[in-house]
Structures are given as C-alpha cells and as structure tokens.
Amino acid sequence: MVKVSPQVLRHGLRAYNSVWQYRADEWCRLEEAAVRLAGGVSTDRPLSMLTETVEAMLAQLQPVERYWAFPGARGFARIQRLFASGDHARFARTVAQVNRALTTESYRHDGTLAPVSGDLEGLDDAPAEHEATEDAPTRPYFEVLVVEAMTEAQERALRRELRRWRRPDDQFVYELVIVGSAEDALIATRVNVGLQACVIRRQFTHRSGQHASSLTSLVAADVAADLAAPTTEERVRLLARALTETRPDLDLYLMTEIEVEGLAGRLGQDFRRVFHAGEGSLDLHLSLLDGIAARYRTPFFSALREYSHRPTGVFHALPISQGKSIINSHWIRDMVDFYGLDVFLAETSATCGGLDSLLEPTGPLREAQQLAAKAFGSRQTYFVTNGTSTANKIVVQALLAPGDIVLVDRNCHQSHHYGLMLAGAQVTYLDAYPLNRYSMYGAVPIREIKARLLALRRAGKLDRVKLVMLTNCTFDGVVYDVERVIEECLAIKPDLAFLWDEAWFGFARFHHVYRRRTAMHAAAAVRERLRRPGSREDYDHYAEEIAGLDDDALLDRRLMPDPARARVRVYATQSTHKTLTSLRQGSMIHVFDQDFDQKVEETFHEAYMTHTSTSPNYQILASLDVGRRQAALEGVELVQRQVENAMQLRDAIDNHPLLRKYMHCLTTVELIPGQFRPAGIGQPLRSGLHNMETAWGQDEFVLDPSRVTLYIGATGIDGDTFKRAELMDRYGVQINKTSRNTVLFMTNIGTTRSSVAYLVEVLVKLAHELDDRIADMSLTERAMHENAVVRLTSSSAPLPDFSGFHPAFLENDGAAEPTPDGDVRRAFFLAYDDNLCEYLTPDEVDEKLDAGDAVVSATFVTPYPPGFPVLVPGQMFSRQIVSFLRSLDTPEVHGYRPELGYRVYTTKALEIAGG
Structure with missing residues (x-):
C-alpha cells in the first residue's frame, strides 16, 4: 500500500492505498485515453494535451510494472516504444489487450502471455500460444521473485532455462520477476501479491537502480540501512529475514557458487533450500513446484472428497450418509436439487476409510491442523466445529481451575463469561475506556491491567492469577498493542497466560x-x-x-519481563467463518505456549473432549482445511483488497456532498482518545502507509481500517432502525453491529467493488429520501425531527463501569487490601433456586437503592445493541447502571423482562450466600 506520487494527483485522480489497485485502474484509464488518441478525437481537450496525458500515465506505470511478470518491464518498454513511434492504432490495440488480460486475469491461464503475444511479437520470453481447450483444467499460476543483478541477456537466458523444464503434467505454472537489488526485492513483495517464492542469488546490490521515489517509501529506513551490510553472506541473511517479516508465506531459496555446504549450515534455517548455482536449475524448478504443492495440500478435504466417490455399505449411524435417505425418498428430493449431490455423498459418521477422528486425530485431520499451525504462526492449531464460543470455553477450562483468578474485559463476548462460570474461576472484570457519544466501549488500557495485577500482588494473590482475557480486535475495530500487553504483564507475573479472542481478526495474519x-x-x-x-x-x-519504585510509579513506565523467568503462554481463538473462508461455525484455536506439553496438554485434551461433539460436521472441517489453503496462498492479496475496499467506501461516503450532510465515517481521533495515540496521527491509513506503520508501531490502540463505523446521528434515525427498516428490509444490506447513533460496515475478503458501489448507491438514495422528507415536513414534524437529531447527537447517559460484586460473592480472606475478584459460578447457580430470586421493575430498583438496600443481579443483563453485559450474576446495581439502562433505545435487552423487570436475589439469598 502506498500513496502515489503528486503527479497522479495533478491529473485529478484519487490517492490510493495499494499499488495493485492503482495499477489496475491506471491501465483502464490508459486504455480509454489510448483509444481516443488512436481515433484522433478529443471532445474536451486538444490532442496534444491527450498525448501528454498518455505520456504521463506511462511514466507513472513504468516504475510499477517491473515488479510484475505480466506484461513485465520488457513488455512495458515495447508498449512505450509503440507510443513513441506514433503508431497510435497499434499502441491502443496492444494496451487494450494487456488491460483485458489484467482485468480478466487470462494471463494466468497456464502462465501464457498469449493475449498480447501477437502485437508484442511474443515478448521474446513468452511461451507458445495457449493450447488448452476451454474444458481443460486451468493450472494455478504464481510468480517467483529472483534477486540478482543481471543483464538483459542473462535474464532472458534464465527464463528460457527454467521454462525448458516445464512438463504438461506439472500441477502449477509460474513466471519470473527479476530485480537487481535488495530494496527492489522488498518493494516487490509489498506490491505484487502474486509472488509465492523468492530465489536470492549472490550478486545483488543494496539500493534500487531505478528512480521509483513513490515506491521506495515501502522499505523502512532502518531496514534499508541494515541491508548495506559489508559481507554478501550478511546481506543475504538480512534480506531473507526482512522478506520473511514482510511475507512469512514466501518460500525462500538461495543459489550460490561459493561454499554452498557451509552456507547451507549457516543460513539453512532462513531458506527452504540452498542450491549450487552451477549445477543446473532442474532442482530449483522442482523445488518451486514442490513448495507450492506443500501449501496447496488439503489432507482432510482430499480424503473426504475421495471417500465421497467410493461405494459403501452403511450399517452404522447417519441415514443421510452418502445421500441414501434422500435420493430414495419421494418427498425430500428437493434437498438434492438445492444442495447438490456431493454434499451428501461426503456425509458420514465413520472415522476410518481414510478419514480421521477430530477427538483423536492421527491422519489427514492431524495433517490439516499442522498445516494450519504453520500458516497462522502457531505451535499447535485445533479445529472447532461449533464456533468460537466453544473455542473460548475450551481454552478457559484447559487453563483454569476453581479458585484461580482471571482478569477479563467486562465487554467481551458472552462465551467468556459463561466459560468462566463453568470453570469456577474468581473473576476480576476490567473496564475499557468509554465512548459515551456513540454508546460504545473501546479497549482496556494497559494501565488498568497493570493496576489490577499490582493490587493482586499487594494482596498476596498473585500466585493465583492464571489468565488475562482480552478481545483483539474489538467489534468496533480497536486493536491492542499485543506485544506490549504481554511483556508488561509478564514483568509482574512471569508465568501468566493470555487468551486473545480474535474472532473477528483471523485475516490479520496475512497483512504485513x-x-x-x-x-x-x-x-x-x-x-x-x-x-x-x-x-x-x-x-x-x-x-x-526500577529498584525502589512504588506501584504508582510502575504504572507510568514501560515494564520489562525477566528473560530468566518469563514464559510465553499465548492462546488465540479465531472465527475462521467470520473473516476467512469456512462454513458457518468453523473456528480455530491457535496455541503458542512454551509450557503446553508440560502443563496444559492433558487438561486441554479433556476440555476439548468436554465441549466437542463426537459427531462433528465433516463439511465444516473440510472447509477449514480449504480455507487455510486459500489464506496461505492468496491471503495477502485478499486482505489487501479488503482494506482497499474499506478505504474506497470511506472516500465515497465522506467526499459525497449529500452524504456528508447526514453521516460520516468515524476516524481514529473519534474512536481512540489522544492519550492512547502518542504518534498523534488522526487518520493513519488515509495519510499514507508510512503513517499507518508509524501509528501501528507506537500507539497503544489503533483502528482496523476494514471496520467502517458510520455516524448517523444527523439523520434522526437510531442505529437499530436504520439497520433493520432501511438497510436490511428495503435493500438487503446485511450488517451486524449498531449503537444508538452508528452502524458498522465491515469489509471482508469476499467484498467486491461492486458491493461497495451498491452500498454507496443505497446510502445516497436514503439521503435523498431524507432530504425530500425534511423539505416537506410541517412545523410540528420538523420540531420532532430536530428533537430526534439532538437526542442522537448528544451524549447519552455515561456508560457504566463495573459496579462490583456483592460482598457475599467476594472472598473474605482477611487480606489487608481487598480485591474485586468475585465468584460468578456461585452467583450463577444460586439463581437456580426460584425461591431465592424475585423480579423488580426499574422503579422498584430505584426505590431500594434510595433506601440504601443492595440490589444484586441474578443473571446476565445484556442490551443488543451494544451487546456487552451491563450486569453479571452477583453484580450490584448502581444508579449509573439504572440510568444507562433507562436511556437505551434498543428494544432487545437479554436478562430483562418488560412485564416483570430484572431478576435479582432476595435478601434471604444474599444472607445464605454471605453465610
């Protein structure tokens, strides 16, 4: 992602955040200009100006094209020569062919450059005309980066040498992108998402020999300086590690003529293979294909597909197995018409015949999970077929025993609360910073987490603190500095474990x-x-x-863990089905725990058995396997497109004169207070990649660009009504999260530019309708509308902090400094006795609070939206909570019955609990 140079802006074009998107659009604009130039017609400017425009477009594309195999630097140079020769008709025809090939991606078909081979005279390096028929399968295509300073003749020779090893039965086909410097190599891996492998050879320079000023900013200054290492070996090592940091999915290979055996021993850990350059390129060719094949493998999906094609006799459970109970039915055959036969052929309850058991995987499922662990950077990965709600409960049960203390964001998903209740842990709830204007919470500041840990240490309870649970990123897109949280917490409690709920953040691994x-x-x-x-x-x-500093002083400085004592114990739960490709409820648990084998493996296995069905859905498991393959091979491309679509949506809304009147996209400044943003950058991505990297490297909290929170207070329509009555019911626009004056749009890897355009179209229609309606309002209607606007644009009742557990559910251990951790499990199950509970209306709650009596919730009370529990079992009502609940516009509050009120404990119940 990069902001293109000012020259582009002078031509009236928008600023881009990704080079690939700019490149695609610029080729379209170039084709349009070339066709007009060839026709000798310009309706709005002299032909000389049109010629200058085409020349400027070519100048803008030139430094970019060298990082792609098609049309490539040499092919693009020939296009430039056609333009310079004045043969505008041939130039326009060639540009049109190139643009068509790029738009339809036809150049990827078996790696041929046939769409332009005629006009570009084969590009000298292009393979023969594509011979495959339309019915023949298309082999997946990828590109390989070669880093070595070469002459044009050497480049041509290398391409021909590798092409001569191609065979018709190769599973994949590839083309080369050749650059001569380390700087160009890093730029290429940033801009060309089609690269899947990189071959580093010994002879490369440090700096780019090209004048690509708009692209060199993609290489961090410190990295660029490091790459100027004095020895070739050190430069190779530094380049390999820089490439891995940018694109860990790349297969790296090293080719050298000197001391290949010694280099293999010293650098082998950084490369997939090390080759002697003088021994031919067949091994390299085969290794390139093998590297892609390793990531392309889908062990469980392939096993299930093979099983579905075998005739079987089912004398077991599951009548629907292989569709038998459907295809022989007179009444439900329409299921086959709707779903297709294959989905039923793959249904089975067997764990043999080439398949595997999810509870004790030893075959293809185990392999699939190992491949997922490699793709997501974990030590172990486990598939879950009933959502991240279950994944969270598995991890909680594996790590916690009754009486253990856990720190958890009070605004986390309800599955965490229920998991803690089942585990019997003592819960310390953490408060996130509030955003009262939008009726939503942000994230939990590190200062809040440290303060709770230090308080527990003073109380002598630190040994019982086992886990910190946080949501990253939050529903509204607030992202933690995860490294900082882990390090500062380990500085206080060296063996602390962390559970990061990344239900909505699984895609993030595939963006640098x-x-x-x-x-x-x-x-x-x-x-x-x-x-x-x-x-x-x-x-x-x-x-x-820090020797001698008190706890207050420790809150104000960055803490460092003791390397001799700290243990890294991190778990992440991800809803693969929410942000990557998987059937609904497909989730994963990723583990990076140094003590897993010694301390957790057995309890994790028991927790997994507790919460996992013995009859898991094999279709979900297969989709997780395929989704991992997609993420490993094209995740970088898809996530870049996801982010660019979000930025397109922001620009389209905020730059539209009518939409600006009623709504705007909330910025980092509006969603993250200044004290958490030391970089001081208000709109990181909109102001360029460098600013985004700076903010994401320094700020305590940052904002996920793919979450677009639309502030609609000026419409006078609350978020829930806007979502249901306007977007979903009328136009079929599906969204999830709303607050009283916002709606949240999330782009994902399936979002298209057409869908973004449709959403903008819908919003503009709604704005026009609102504009017309306001113009026709009577004075009374206008006053009502203005009151609604004032109500939605003014801050609501302050979002309540956690009020605390009733003393009956706190530990009475005589500690000098009481701690706020409460027993949610005891409070939850106490409510199973109806005689110990009663219902109070909001007014009755007020009356009891006025009388000085404690009112304690017997259940979870969760408004939707915003979707966080305002009350948990055992928590005391406060005036702040009652005021907030009264101010809610949402019709849906779980745990509140309008005809009865709130379920609370009786005085007798609290006496029993306290006794």
Whole structure:
C-alpha cells in the first residue's frame, strides 16, 4: 500500500492505498485515453494535451510494472516504444489487450502471455500460444521473485532455462520477476501479491537502480540501512529475514557458487533450500513446484472428497450418509436439487476409510491442523466445529481451575463469561475506556491491567492469577498493542497466560502491518526478544532503574519481563467463518505456549473432549482445511483488497456532498482518545502507509481500517432502525453491529467493488429520501425531527463501569487490601433456586437503592445493541447502571423482562450466600 506520487494527483485522480489497485485502474484509464488518441478525437481537450496525458500515465506505470511478470518491464518498454513511434492504432490495440488480460486475469491461464503475444511479437520470453481447450483444467499460476543483478541477456537466458523444464503434467505454472537489488526485492513483495517464492542469488546490490521515489517509501529506513551490510553472506541473511517479516508465506531459496555446504549450515534455517548455482536449475524448478504443492495440500478435504466417490455399505449411524435417505425418498428430493449431490455423498459418521477422528486425530485431520499451525504462526492449531464460543470455553477450562483468578474485559463476548462460570474461576472484570457519544466501549488500557495485577500482588494473590482475557480486535475495530500487553504483564507475573479472542481478526495474519498486532506473531516476537543475546544485560540495567519504585510509579513506565523467568503462554481463538473462508461455525484455536506439553496438554485434551461433539460436521472441517489453503496462498492479496475496499467506501461516503450532510465515517481521533495515540496521527491509513506503520508501531490502540463505523446521528434515525427498516428490509444490506447513533460496515475478503458501489448507491438514495422528507415536513414534524437529531447527537447517559460484586460473592480472606475478584459460578447457580430470586421493575430498583438496600443481579443483563453485559450474576446495581439502562433505545435487552423487570436475589439469598 502506498500513496502515489503528486503527479497522479495533478491529473485529478484519487490517492490510493495499494499499488495493485492503482495499477489496475491506471491501465483502464490508459486504455480509454489510448483509444481516443488512436481515433484522433478529443471532445474536451486538444490532442496534444491527450498525448501528454498518455505520456504521463506511462511514466507513472513504468516504475510499477517491473515488479510484475505480466506484461513485465520488457513488455512495458515495447508498449512505450509503440507510443513513441506514433503508431497510435497499434499502441491502443496492444494496451487494450494487456488491460483485458489484467482485468480478466487470462494471463494466468497456464502462465501464457498469449493475449498480447501477437502485437508484442511474443515478448521474446513468452511461451507458445495457449493450447488448452476451454474444458481443460486451468493450472494455478504464481510468480517467483529472483534477486540478482543481471543483464538483459542473462535474464532472458534464465527464463528460457527454467521454462525448458516445464512438463504438461506439472500441477502449477509460474513466471519470473527479476530485480537487481535488495530494496527492489522488498518493494516487490509489498506490491505484487502474486509472488509465492523468492530465489536470492549472490550478486545483488543494496539500493534500487531505478528512480521509483513513490515506491521506495515501502522499505523502512532502518531496514534499508541494515541491508548495506559489508559481507554478501550478511546481506543475504538480512534480506531473507526482512522478506520473511514482510511475507512469512514466501518460500525462500538461495543459489550460490561459493561454499554452498557451509552456507547451507549457516543460513539453512532462513531458506527452504540452498542450491549450487552451477549445477543446473532442474532442482530449483522442482523445488518451486514442490513448495507450492506443500501449501496447496488439503489432507482432510482430499480424503473426504475421495471417500465421497467410493461405494459403501452403511450399517452404522447417519441415514443421510452418502445421500441414501434422500435420493430414495419421494418427498425430500428437493434437498438434492438445492444442495447438490456431493454434499451428501461426503456425509458420514465413520472415522476410518481414510478419514480421521477430530477427538483423536492421527491422519489427514492431524495433517490439516499442522498445516494450519504453520500458516497462522502457531505451535499447535485445533479445529472447532461449533464456533468460537466453544473455542473460548475450551481454552478457559484447559487453563483454569476453581479458585484461580482471571482478569477479563467486562465487554467481551458472552462465551467468556459463561466459560468462566463453568470453570469456577474468581473473576476480576476490567473496564475499557468509554465512548459515551456513540454508546460504545473501546479497549482496556494497559494501565488498568497493570493496576489490577499490582493490587493482586499487594494482596498476596498473585500466585493465583492464571489468565488475562482480552478481545483483539474489538467489534468496533480497536486493536491492542499485543506485544506490549504481554511483556508488561509478564514483568509482574512471569508465568501468566493470555487468551486473545480474535474472532473477528483471523485475516490479520496475512497483512504485513496488521500481523504485528496478532497474538501468534506477538508471542513469537516476545519469545525471540527474551532469547536474544544481550537481553539479560538489558534487564539487569532496567531492574536497577526500577529498584525502589512504588506501584504508582510502575504504572507510568514501560515494564520489562525477566528473560530468566518469563514464559510465553499465548492462546488465540479465531472465527475462521467470520473473516476467512469456512462454513458457518468453523473456528480455530491457535496455541503458542512454551509450557503446553508440560502443563496444559492433558487438561486441554479433556476440555476439548468436554465441549466437542463426537459427531462433528465433516463439511465444516473440510472447509477449514480449504480455507487455510486459500489464506496461505492468496491471503495477502485478499486482505489487501479488503482494506482497499474499506478505504474506497470511506472516500465515497465522506467526499459525497449529500452524504456528508447526514453521516460520516468515524476516524481514529473519534474512536481512540489522544492519550492512547502518542504518534498523534488522526487518520493513519488515509495519510499514507508510512503513517499507518508509524501509528501501528507506537500507539497503544489503533483502528482496523476494514471496520467502517458510520455516524448517523444527523439523520434522526437510531442505529437499530436504520439497520433493520432501511438497510436490511428495503435493500438487503446485511450488517451486524449498531449503537444508538452508528452502524458498522465491515469489509471482508469476499467484498467486491461492486458491493461497495451498491452500498454507496443505497446510502445516497436514503439521503435523498431524507432530504425530500425534511423539505416537506410541517412545523410540528420538523420540531420532532430536530428533537430526534439532538437526542442522537448528544451524549447519552455515561456508560457504566463495573459496579462490583456483592460482598457475599467476594472472598473474605482477611487480606489487608481487598480485591474485586468475585465468584460468578456461585452467583450463577444460586439463581437456580426460584425461591431465592424475585423480579423488580426499574422503579422498584430505584426505590431500594434510595433506601440504601443492595440490589444484586441474578443473571446476565445484556442490551443488543451494544451487546456487552451491563450486569453479571452477583453484580450490584448502581444508579449509573439504572440510568444507562433507562436511556437505551434498543428494544432487545437479554436478562430483562418488560412485564416483570430484572431478576435479582432476595435478601434471604444474599444472607445464605454471605453465610
């Protein structure tokens, strides 16, 4: 992603956040201009100006095209020569062919460049005309980056040498992108999402020899300086690691003529293979294909597909197995018409015949989970077929025993609360920063987490603190600095475990900026930092600095864990079905726990058995396997497109004169208070990739660009009504999250530019209708509308903090400094006795509070929206909570019965609990 140069802006074009999107649009604009130039007609400007425009477009594309195989630097140079020759008709025809091939991706068909081979005279390097018929399967196509300074003749020879090893039965086909410098290699991996492998050869330069000023900003200054290492070996090592940091999915290969055996021993861990350059390229060719085949494999999906094609005799459970109970039916054959036969052929309850058991995987399911672990950067990955709600309960039960203390964001998903109740843990709820104007919460500041840990340490309870549970990113897109949270907490409690609920963040692994704030990447980074040479000396110096500081002082400084004591124990739960490709309820648990084998493996297995069905849905498991393949091979491309679509949506809304009148997209400034943004950048991505990387590297909280929170207060329509009555019922626009004055749009890897355009079209229609309706309002109607606007644009009742557990559910251990951790399990099951509960209306709650009596919730009370529990079992009502609940516009409040009120404990119940 990059902002293109000012020259583009001078031509009246928008600024882009991804080079691939700019490139695609620029080719379309170039084709349009070329056709007009060839026709000798220009309705709005002299032909000389049109010629200058085409020349400027070619100049803008030139530094970009060298990072793609098609049409490539040499092919693009020939297009430029056609333009310079004045043969505008042939130039326009060639540009049209190239643009058509790029738009339809026909150039990927068996790797041929046939769409332009005629006009470009075969490009000298292009393979023969595509011979496959329309019915023949298309082999997946990818591109390989080669890093070496070469002459044009050497490049041509290398391409021909590798092409001669191609065979018709190869599973894949590839083309080369050749660059001569480390800087160009890093740029290529950022802009060309089709790269799947990189071959580094010894002879490459440090800096790019091209003047690509708008692209060199993609290479961080410190990385660029490091790549100027004095020895070739060190430069190779640094480049390999920089490429891995940017694109961990790339297969890296090294080719050298000198001391290949020694280099293999010293650098082998950074490369998939090390080759001697003088021994031919067949091994390289085969290794390139094998590397892609390893990621392309889908062990369980393939096993299930093979099973579905075998005749079987079912004398077991599941009558629907292989469709038998359907295809022989007179009444439900329409299921086959709707779903297709294959889905039923793949239905089975067997765990043999090439298949596997989810509870004790030893075959293809185990392999599929191992491939997922590699793709997502975990040590172990487990598939879950009934959603992240179950995944959260599995992890909680595996890590916690009754009486253990856990710190958890009070606004987390309800599955965490129920999981803690089942585990019997003592719960300390953490408060996120509030956004009262929008009736939503942000995230939990690190200061809040540290303060609770330090308080527990003073109370002598730190040994019982086992887990911190946080949501990353939040529903509204607030993302934590995961490394900082882990490090500072480990500085206080070295063996603390972390559960990061990444239900809506599974895609983040496949974007180079997002990745650094994911749980698995952060866990690996913290472990690497603790192990690096010099970490002991750094910690000793830090320990001297903090010696004698009190807890208040520790809250105001960055804490450092002791590398001799700290253990990295991180878990992440992800809803694959929400942000990547999977059938509904397909989720994963990722584990990066140094103590897993010794401390957790047995309890994890028991927890997994407790919450997992013995009859899991094999279709969901197969979709997780295929979804992993897609993420591993094209996740980078899909996530870049997802982010670019979100930015297109923001620009279309905020730059539209009518839409601006009634709504706007909330920015980082509006959703993250200034004290959590030391970088001070208000709109990181909109102001360029460098600013985004700066903010994501420094700020405590950042905003996920793919979450677009639309503020609609000026419409006078509350969020729930806008969602249901306007977007969904009238236009079929599906969204999930709303607040009283916002609606949340989320782009995903399935979002298309057409769907973005449709949403903008719908919003404009609604704005026009509202504009017309307001113009025709009577004075009374206008006053009512203005009152609605004032109500929605003014701050509501303050969002309530956690009021605390009733003393009956707190530990009475005589500690000098009581801690707020409560027993949710005891409070939850106490409510099973109806004689100990009663219902109170809001007015009756007020009366009891006025009388000084405690009112304690017997259940979870959760408004939708915003969807967080305002009350949990055992929590006391407060005036702030009652006021907030009264101010809600939402018709749906779980745990509240309008005809009865709130379910609370009787005085007798509290006496029993306290006794």
